Amino acid sequence: MLIDKFFKAGRKFLGCKYPIMCGAMTWVSDPKLVSTIGNAGGFGLLAGGNAPVDIVEEHIIETKELTDKPFGVNLITLAPVYQDQLELVCKLDCPLVVFAGGIPKKSEIEKAKRYGARVICFAPTAPLAHNLIERGADAVILEGSEAGGHIGPVALSVLIQQILFNVDTVPIFIAGGIATGRMMAHLLMMGAAGIQMGTRFIMAEECVAHPKFKEAFRRARAKDAMPTPQFDSRLPVIPVRALKNEGSIEFAKLQLELLSKMDNNLIDRHQAQYKVEEFWVGALRQAVIEGDITSGSLMAGQSVGLVDKIQPLNEIISEVVNDAESELQRLKGFSTGLCEFEGCRLQLFNIRSSRAVRGLLDFKLHTLAFGKRFEAIAFYGGIMDKNVFTVFLDYKAPTPFVVEPLDCSLRHSSELLKYFFKDSFDFPYSPYKKAGS
Numbered sequence: 001m002l003i004d005k006f007f008k009a010g011r012k013f014l015g016c017k018y019p020i021m022c023g024a025m026t027w028v029s030d031p032k033l034v035s036t037i038g039n040a041g042g043f044g045l046l047a048g049g050n051a052p053v054d055i056v057e058e059h060i061i062e063t064k065e066l067t068d069k070p071f072g073v074n075l076i077t078l079a080p081v082y083q084d085q086l087e088l089v090c091k092l093d094c095p096l097v098v099f100a101g102g103i104p105k106k107s108e109i110e111k112a113k114r115y116g117a118r119v120i121c122f123a124p125t126a127p128l129a130h131n132l133i134e135r136g137a138d139a140v141i142l143e144g145s146e147a148g149g150h151i152g153p154v155a156l157s158v159l160i161q162q163i164l165f166n167v168d169t170v171p172i173f174i175a176g177g178i179a180t181g182r183m184m185a186h187l188l189m190m191g192a193a194g195i196q197m198g199t200r201f202i203m204a205e206e207c208v209a210h211p212k213f214k215e216a217f218r219r220a221r222a223k224d225a226m227p228t229p230q231f232d233s234r235l236p237v238i239p240v241r242a243l244k245n246e247g248s249i250e251f252a253k254l255q256l257e258l259l260s261k262m263d264n265n266l267i268d269r270h271q272a273q274y275k276v277e278e279f280w281v282g283a284l285r286q287a288v289i290e291g292d293i294t295s296g297s298l299m300a301g302q303s304v305g306l307v308d309k310i311q312p313l314n315e316i317i318s319e320v321v322n323d324a325e326s327e328l329q330r331l332k333g334f335s336t337g338l339c340e341f342e343g344c345r346l347q348l349f350n351i352r353s354s355r356a357v358r359g360l361l362d363f364k365l366h367t368l369a370f371g372k373r374f375e376a377i378a379f380y381g382g383i384m385d386k387n388v389f390t391v392f393l394d395y396k397a398p399t400p401f402v403v404e405p406l407d408c409s410l411r412h413s414s415e416l417l418k419y420f421f422k423d424s425f426d427f428p429y430s431p432y433k434k435a436g437s
């Protein structure tokens, strides 16, 4: 499969078949979900969240019993139990730790690494991505503000240009608003090592989320997943993206209440921020576990607009992988690339694609500017018409080498290419900087 080439870096880093991570989700990412993801070839993460250490320990042990595949643990650096959880994952030799929810200290990253874990850090802004790499992160998850749950301020489209296009010192995984294999294919071509999804995995049959929670996701549109506002800079709150409901209004009321308490010196800023995070953990439980979709928190990414059915997890993974592969094959079909065939330098044109016409113009310029660059030209994917021949005669182009669908079973252009060029044919369409690296 073409996609294997693009999976290489992520596969090596995560040690799994498909570098598709299921983002840690408090109350959702239990041993069953994490082990099922691992057994399906993806990579699961347990959510440390605010969970007491003995619960996290139980979850790690249970997950190890359910799968022999690797998995990771996500730690929220702002959680009150964070230090104890870090101690625990070191003690239990967890192979991968994801630091989220704040900036881990260099010494904490070093500690996890000393105990043999690979460290991934969440990077919601470009300066943070650089900073975390300097502090020793082995990889980063670039998460756009389209994501579900606690979010950063920058859209994925900008983070991609700032970091993915410029940083190649560590593997970069991408999250936020991703729900399709087609999108994954493009991110891989841009140089991503893999992706992380949350919202799409909520819709897995094996996911513990309440049926009402899943139904709310199924009905929601992308625009329904809104970030919460911050009312006053004296009480900084990390925005949370969730489906709008009465829970969102409750959060607004809580902020006003806390600000008033701060005004009256009943609590300080730190205590108020803690109350905010406590609210989210409780509200999420209310919706995910109890199915209270009116007042509970329906944390969801804008990707909620792309999910419309509950599926077995295996099916989600294979659909994402197959759709990504189809996208790569489709792009390969459009290619007007260069290849070698039995020592002969070939210029390829797919005449079924409209891009072939543009390709011919480019080719004209090439031949005019550099003389005879290619020994032959291969056409595939359709029948060459008079106009195409005329261009070549006009510009004294090298001999066209016509590839036609001789065998009816080889109608698809990528199959034709394989048939004619055997394995010497390489993926020629590399629109992005680090394609295939």
Ligand SMILES: Cc1cc2nc3c(=O)[nH]c(=O)nc-3n(C[C@H](O)[C@H](O)[C@H](O)COP(=O)(O)O)c2cc1C
Residues within 6 Å of the ligand: 022, 023, 024, 025, 026, 028, 047, 049, 074, 100, 101, 143, 146, 147, 148, 149, 150, 175, 176, 177, 178, 196, 197, 198, 199, 200, 298, 299, 300, 301, 302, 303, 304
């Ligand atoms: C219900 C829910 C709970 C989440 N909880 C956490 C969490 O506890 N820790 C964390 O780092 N990220 C959390 N996230 C973020 C996900 O791990 C993931 O990065 C995000 O969902 C990706 O965006 P997407 O939902 O558009 O796929 C949560 C997301 C959702 C939807």
